[in-house]
Amino acid sequence: MSETRYAVIAKDLMEGIASGRYPVGSLLPTEFELCELYEVSRHTVRAAISQLQTQGMVSRRKKVGTRVEAAAPRGGYSQSLATVADLAHLAETQVRSIQQVSHFVADIAQARRLGLEPGEHYFCVSSIRVDRENALAPLCWTDVYALKQYSSVIELAEQHPGQLIAALIEQHFGRHIDVVDQQVRAVLLSAEIAKALNAEVGSPGLNILRQYRDDEGKLMVASETIHPDDRFTLVTQLKREKAQG
Structure with missing residues (x-):
């Protein structure tokens, strides 16, 4: 697009x-x-x-x-996302700080929620992202899920905090992201997430689930990001298709 x-x-x-x-x-x-x-x-x-x-x-x-009037958008961070390149550019403006890494076998509930395969081995990298200009107000908490076979990317994610983990998998495993499915919903911040983001417990937040797929539609990476409502605005644009004939 x-x-x-x-x-x-x-x-x-x-x-x-x-x-x-x-x-x-x-x-x-x-x-x-x-x-x-x-x-x-x-x-x-x-x-x-x-x-x-x-x-x-x-x-x-x-x-x-x-x-x-201001050097940054009102209400935190505002971003228009229309392509995979836009997501990569967004990551470059922020710094990832890994909080924890876990390894697990996906159960039915996780598979249904995230689009994973039940019974498969995965790892999860949990991190906060901060704007380079304001480290005191983290922009989001992100959980990134990928197959165990890509686990060497964890070290790369620590070495390259400004790159998407999905992009690192592309570069180092010869894969290609063709499409990103995105689901957005409103949530209330849990005590754990609110503490990590210096936000108020139970305050509104934005939950964004992204599923990165190759050209065959196979899931490469899934990520779930939670933003406090005052620190991120997702801007999209709908364009009317031209009539044929």
């Missing part, structure tokens, strides 16, 4: 703000200048700026311009 042009521009502007290219308090280039810079229409530029406004990063005033 390719991103729309304005979403690409919005992402580039967000990166420019985060890097200091457009410091907080400064003005973004004018609409006309952005149109020339990205070679797009004013409508496309306005749609991109609207995304930044929605996330509290900029404000707009007549005869003044678009002012940078």
Whole structure:
């Protein structure tokens, strides 16, 4: 799925703000200048700026311009995810800190919930992820599940905290991720998860189950991530298909 042009521009502007290219308090280039810079229409530029406004990063005033208000999206971390590459990029902005590793044989309940094969041997890497800019408020708790045959990736995950475990399996075992199935649901933070994330017990959270599959549909990796509700916003976009004929 390719991103729309304005979403690409919005992402580039967000990166420019985060890097200091457009410091907080400064003005973004004018609409006309952005149109020339990205070679797009004013409508496309306005749609991109609207995304930044929605996330509290900029404000707009007549005869003044678009002012940078914050270096990061409001309400924690906001991310538009449309491809496997987007997931990999998201991981690069965060640091994984492994909390525990376990090995187990999947029972029927685990298999049904996670998409595993009952009776198969798996390992689970449990970790917290923190934004490089704010280590005091971890973004999430993640449990990553994979077959025992990939267990050597555990050491690699410790050595490369900015890479997805699924991506490390791709690189070192010659596998290829073709699709990621994603399920999102609301949860309340358990005492264990809340303590690890410096959050309030019983407060709302976002649970994201991702199943990484190869081109035959076979499960390579499953991950279950829990975010406190104020630290992550998942942004998706639905695009109407063009009529045929």
